[in-house]
Amino acid sequence: MKTIDDFRQSDCRFLMNNYDSPIELAGEVYPTVEHAYQASKTLNSYDRDPVRAAQSARRAKRIGRSIVLRPGWDAMREDVMLGLLEKKFSSANKDLQAKLLATQSASLVSGGDTFWGEVAGAGDNRLGNLLMKVRAGIVKASCDAINTANRTYLQTHGWTRNTEGDDVFIECWVPSWNEDCFFDLDSAVHYQNKMNIEVLSTADEMGLLEVDVDVDDDVDDDVDDALDLVNSVTYYV
Template sequence: MTPEGFLSAVADKIEELNGRPTTGQRCWEAIRRYQQEPEERNRELLRDAYLAVPAHRRIYVLGDMDLQDRPLRILLTNLGEAVDGDGPVVTADMHQESLDYFRRGDEGVAREQERRTVQYADDPSGPGQAAVISHQTVYPQGWPEALGLFALRNDYPAQIAFAGETYPSVLHGYWALSTADTADRRLIQEAPSGREAQDLGGRAVQRADWPAIRLAAMGGLLRAKFTQHPELAEILLSTGDATISYTGFSDSPFWRDVPDSCGRNWMGRLLELVRSELLAKQSLGAHPDPGGPTVAGKSTSSQI
């Protein structure tokens, strides 16, 4: 590393952060140009582009850990001259071998792109909608009458029937189902609000299998909420194909989206899953079971 190389590397990082080509990328552009038109003027441009790469990074510019940048250095050395002054004397065959090296690389990239086109045939062809952020919001005067994205929240009061019981909200159902004691379950089920149900559930003794089944339980509760309330389903469907980021401060990072990838955002993922099921029901005639997915022919809700 030299002072000049360090400053060049900093300049490259600035270019990268601004979405502009780095010296390495410009070097590859010069390689492509010379491949298409192997004329001396393009070889000189290629030499300039190569030398613009920070000296300590040149051996990595081709991304080849075996040959490193030797094919490029050979190509940039004039016929009859020694590579780097003390290497092998370059011949026309060596120049051609270097060009063949780049051609084989291009062919390999093309084969890989073709393979991925087949393997990723179901990948969206373009960017999706901007992410939708579901914020936790407090309404001291009561929930608004006009529906909005707040209806996606688990504490939104939407009565649902699930696993043979009725719950005032998803949050009531989730924490009631988590408990090991029937008395605690009834107490949570009758809590005045979803957050009070959560507080009661957080203090109660959990059933032993809860960590293993809680995702299925939450998925079933959400499915019940949006299939039993068509007006709420429309709110969820209005998010299109957007990623749903479920944020807040009252739910654990397991359920919500937390900055710096510290949260798993399972609520957002399950909302996207239910959204897809609602769309499938509309377009394919599918009828998802409001009680939850099945295992070995039995509804998981009946097991809960």
């Protein structure tokens, strides 16, 4: 497994809490996650304001060290950090989200201390673990959205769920034209895509479409084109 353990590298600085990324907290916008995290140590706006106004994340951290901690801070600080990271890498910040996803399955290891990171290979790496948790959450949400769309897509084309087949497939689907034929979700979508490509290709050859269909021997490469075409073609009526 690939490991990213130096967030100071130019292409990894976005993983650091001092990276410029406005974060909203209690109706106020903070320049970085570090600013917002330090301000979260207190509910007193009088103490928060200097943190928010700090010219750098380092300065915000220094101010935060002098803040009287809110009750229960040690028990909640990881949840606070997680919430701030989720905001930083939310869909509202698509560029940062894309950069985080581009790390793929790499192990993310922060440095600097033994609580949030590791020093000389020793430490809890809480920040790195939270970053990987946020990354996994984004991936899961996108997969869930795709699967939801795929289910709607299959139902539109007459497919139905067959729970009796779930002992064979995790999620069994059957086409209306052959109820004895079982597919898992991904295979059903692939099969329906192939059928749609054939239907659209035939219609295109007959001059029934105003959009050309790009079809070759590789069905997988044509799936996206076919799906785009389904949504964009103009039919003669």
